[in-house]
Amino acid sequence: MSVERVPVLIVGAGYAGLSAATLLAWRGVPCILVERRASTSLLPKAHGLNRRSMEVLRVVDGLEDALFAASRTGANDTTVIIAETVTGPAIETLVTKMSLDATRVSPSKICTAGQDRVEPVLLRFARRNGADVRFSTALARFSQGEDGVEAILRDEASGRETTVLADYMIAADGAGGTIRDAGAVKMEGPGVIADAMSVLFEADLDAILRRDGFALYYFRNKAFSGAFVTCDEPNRGQINIEYDSSRDQASDFDEERCRELVRQSLGVPDLAVKILDIRPWRMAALLADRMSFGRVFLAGDSAHIVPPVGGLGGQTAIQDAADLAWKLALVVNGHAAPTLLDSYQIERKPVARIAIARAFANYVERLLPDRQELRIREDEYGLLETAIGYRYRSDAIIADEIDDGAAVEDPLRPSGAPGTRLAHVWLRRGEETISSHDLIGRGFMLFAGPDGGDWIEAAQRVGLRSGAPLGVCRLGFDVDDPEGLLLPRLGVSPEGALLVRPDGFICWRSRGRSPDPLATLEARFARVRGFDTRQSSGSLKATLVSAT
Structure with missing residues (x-):
């Protein structure tokens, strides 16, 4: 072998x-x-x-x-509707292309x-x-x-x-x-919520759909509950219909029955439908x-x-x-x-928990408004906060002295606190307009204010000593902030700095100057990478210097 x-x-x-x-x-x-x-x-x-x-x-x-x-379908070109059928009147329009314009939040x-x-x-x-x-x-x-x-x-x-x-x-x-x-x-939690049948089909959808782009319909129909989505292949769609497994078996859903379900979902009784795939699954x-x-x-x-x-x-x-x-x-x-790998579970498990709670909320709000007892209120947050505003807490994050303990923050009102995602701000680098997120990705990045030159010098020395990837970006020197948004959204003064991980999450922040920026940064940088600064050599032997 x-x-x-x-x-x-x-x-x-x-x-x-x-x-x-x-x-x-x-x-x-x-x-x-x-x-x-x-x-x-x-x-x-x-x-x-x-x-x-x-x-x-x-x-x-x-x-x-x-x-x-x-x-x-083009970027953001999405419509999400609650209706009795695809061709019936909308009960509620949840998402339109215009509502997805979030250039203030993300590049x-x-x-x-x-x-x-x-x-x-x-x-x-x-x-x-x-x-x-x-x-x-x-x-x-x-x-x-x-x-x-x-x-x-x-x-x-x-x-x-x-x-x-x-x-x-x-x-x-x-x-x-x-x-x-x-x-x-x-595996712990509510378990199986519903049995469902997924049906992939072809039909003349161009003659039915009144909108271009990606379409998702949630059905509130006395006869069935489920959803319809358009696919990337023209005139191809997919329905997911719940069924009662105490009355029906998966084998009961033959092509003819599924063809009729497609017609009922679309609201077109005489539609020619070609069934491509029938697949049972369980929502859990x-x-x-x-x-x-x-x-x-x-x-x-x-x-x-x-x-x-x-x-x-x-x-x-x-x-x-x-x-x-x-x-x-x-x-x-x-x-x-x-030991840095210990932070994976600590950081990601809470994100999964709030994702499950948000999905339950979506299920109730969009399909079963009379089943409010299904919601997991203690872990439930808004759509945007759940998707992009979740916060991390672990040994790979050095929290500010005051931490409110919130599981999420509003991405439209970023705080710059350690454990939150770096705020997206449009910056200028020469003649190029870039996002603050274009400056991160491979390694750590130290952002400093225009008067934070001592932090930049410290970071360059720390990067050389450690050998770990550590970039620097000084506002007003490496990039310009035409609207003056970055420092307020980072929560630092012109003399301050903050350290951003390769995933775009802030792991440490100094709101202002430090009496010893090299020792401070060297200790913090070692700590967020899982090293015990008490056992390190050189300047890391020093007691951590307060930089708040």
């Missing part, structure tokens, strides 16, 4: 696995991704990538444009491509950047020790087995995955009690199953992968201590 070595092994080529492979390979970390299936998804499944997902993917050159090119726009279009794009960029992606390859078994994971991979066609020795493994094997069982991980809400064990990290549906009302499940999977990618890259390259 052949033996291969790799820093990271990824199991599962869905959103989480492919995003992890793309972002790890882009960071120069060799990785192997294996997938039992013979190809990426042939079905649309999830539809759309939100702004935060696009932010974490756009760091890879060309990927953002490729994702938009994969969708037949990214919403991409409406379906999963069957997104996965091939991610696969192409993963391989282009050097990831080794193998389809028709299963994880037969694995074990782990203090130094790594030993995995036995089986080629599904030949049966040939290969041993892979990996430093770390990402379990992105989906809702039905079994890797978590090896770590005795328990579950969250792993742990998102890691040893050197194995659960990502995506393997770690959390989010009801697909609002599309937060796919987004959470992509963002899990992004969080793991930058942390693993630093650890693998020796730029961070392995």
Whole structure:
């Protein structure tokens, strides 16, 4: 049996696995991704990538444009409606293209491509950047020790087995995955909410739909409850209809019955419909009690199953992968201590929890307004706050002296507090207009005010000493802020500075000057990378200097 070595092994080529492979390979970390299936998804499944997902993917050159090119609908060109049928009058219009204009919040726009279009794009960029992606390859078994994971991979066609020795493994094997069982991980939560039937079909939708762009309809109909979405292929659509499993079996939904359901959903009794796929599934809400064990990290549906009302499940999977990618890259390259990886579960599990609560709220508000008891009020926040305003707290974040403990913040009113996402502000670099988010991605970035030259000098010395990726940006020197928005949104004075992680989250802030900026920054930079400053040499032996 052949033996291969790799820093990271990824199991599962869905959103989480492919995003992890793309972002790890882009960071120069060799990785192997294996997938039992013979190809990426042939079905649309999830539809759309939100702004935060696009932010974490756009760091890879060309990927953002490729994702938009994969969708037949333009950016933000989305309509979401509650109605009895597609052709009936709207009960409520939830989203229009104009309502999605959020240039104050993010440099990214919403991409409406379906999963069957997104996965091939991610696969192409993963391989282009050097990831080794193998389809028709299963994880037969694995074990782990203090130094790594030993995995036995089986080629599904030949049966040939290969041993892979990996430093770390990402379990992105989906809702039905079994890797978590090896770590005795328990899935907790409400469980199954409803049984549903997904029907992919072709029909003359151009003659029915009154709007261009991506359309999503939620049905409040006495005969059925569900949704309709347009697909990237012209005149192709998908309905998801709930059914009572105590009365109906999945086998009862033959082509003729599904054809009639399509007609009822669209409100066109005599429509010619071609059924392409019929697939039963269960809407569920579950969250792993742990998102890691040893050197194995659960990502995506393997770690959390989010009801697909609002599309937060796919987004959470992509963002899990992004969080793991930058942390693993630093650890693998020796730029961070392995303890940095402990922050993955601590930071990401609360995000999944509020995503599940928001999805429940969407389900009730859009489909079943008489089922208010289903809502998880204590974890429920607004759509924008849940999608892009969630906050992190962990040892990789050095909080301000005063922390209000809020789980989210309003992205329209950014505070600059450690643990929050860097505010998006349009800046000028020479003749070019860029976002503050265009300055982050690969490594840490120290932003300093125009009078914060001592912070810039300190950061340059800290970067050289540590060898870790640390860039600098001084307002008024490296970039200009024509509207004067950045410093107020960062919550620092012209003499202050703040440190931003590769994922765009603020990990430390000094509102003003420090009596010893080098010692202060060196200690903080070591701490957010998981190093114990009490055991370090040089200036890190010093007591942390207050910089508030």
